[in-house]
Amino acid sequence: MFRRFIAYRRVSTEQQGRSGLGLEAQEAAVQGFLAAQGSQAKLLATYTEIESGKRDDRPELTKALEHVRLTGATLIIAKLDRLSRDAHFLLGLQKAEVDFVACDMPSADRFTVGIMAMLAQKERELISERTKAALAAAKARGRRLGNPNGAAHLRPYGNARAIEAVRLDAQERAERLRRIINELRSSGVTSANGLAKALNERHVATARGGTWTARSVLNVMERL
Structure with a gap:
């Protein structure tokens, strides 16, 4: 058999x-x-x-x-x-x-x-907690998080893999936001400014932990 x-x-x-x-x-x-x-x-x-x-x-x-x-x-x-x-x-x-x-x-x-x-879920929670604590401490020290040029600063070093990793991470975050953005648009909130306001009211942080603007909303929409 x-x-x-x-x-x-x-x-x-x-x-x-x-x-x-x-x-x-x-x-x-x-x-x-x-x-x-x-x-x-x-x-x-x-x-x-x-x-x-x-x-x-x-x-x-x-x-x-x-x-x-x-x-x-x-x-x-x-x-x-x-x-x-x-x-x-x-x-x-x-x-x-x-x-x-x-x-x-x-x-x-x-x-x-x-x-x-159970061990995997606990490890994910601990990693998330450590990351948030480290970012909060850095922000409290007045350090500006992230690079204003995104992945562009890596290009002179020929680090194509790192650039691709940054792009994929941004795409993944955009996909996670797809549902809530679709819900807001279905409820009648369609402008970039309106979506930014709604996301901020729901305490949804940007990838860098900041507040939403029309431009950052449009960036996500372009990825979607």
């Missing part, structure tokens, strides 16, 4: 997705594991997620889990330790109540990932 598998793999950026960095290694780990199972192992499908670990929506993971439920297959991932700080993934895996196997930790089970999820 065939043992059926659905593979799920994830990388953090579009650049990694295009280059295959990370994906090829995950594919090799999955294929190696399946080969060790013999001819009875059958891979039904592979779902690939290109998402930042900061985001909580995982559409490809949702599809993979649904496919697993429909077929009675086993979800297979290459490296559980690579996802051990992704609380959303781990909780989803635990709550899905499906069979799964991690190539690097074949003995892991729902109890294991439940503990990992």
Whole structure:
């Protein structure tokens, strides 16, 4: 009798997705594991997620889990330790109540990932608290946060990866603001000045912790 598998793999950026960095290694780990199972192992499908670990929506993971439920297959991932700080993934895996196997930790089970999820969530909270405290302390000392030229100051050094990282971070924040901006526009607040005022009234901070202006709203709208 065939043992059926659905593979799920994830990388953090579009650049990694295009280059295959990370994906090829995950594919090799999955294929190696399946080969060790013999001819009875059958891979039904592979779902690939290109998402930042900061985001909580995982559409490809949702599809993979649904496919697993429909077929009675086993979800297979290459490296559980690579996802051990992704609380959303781990909780989803635990709550899905499906069979799964991690190539690097074949003995892991729902109890294991439940503990990992709690630790991952706590670590994210601690990182956030430390970052906010450090920024507040710097601001209290009168230090201006950020660079007025954005990522442009990195170009003379040829640091294309750093520039791309800044761009992706700005894009991710814009995506997180999409829902609230759409709600405001649906309620009749459509001008940049009106959106800026509404965001400030809701205490939504800008990426640098400041207040919204029409220009900063337009910057976000352009990214969306």
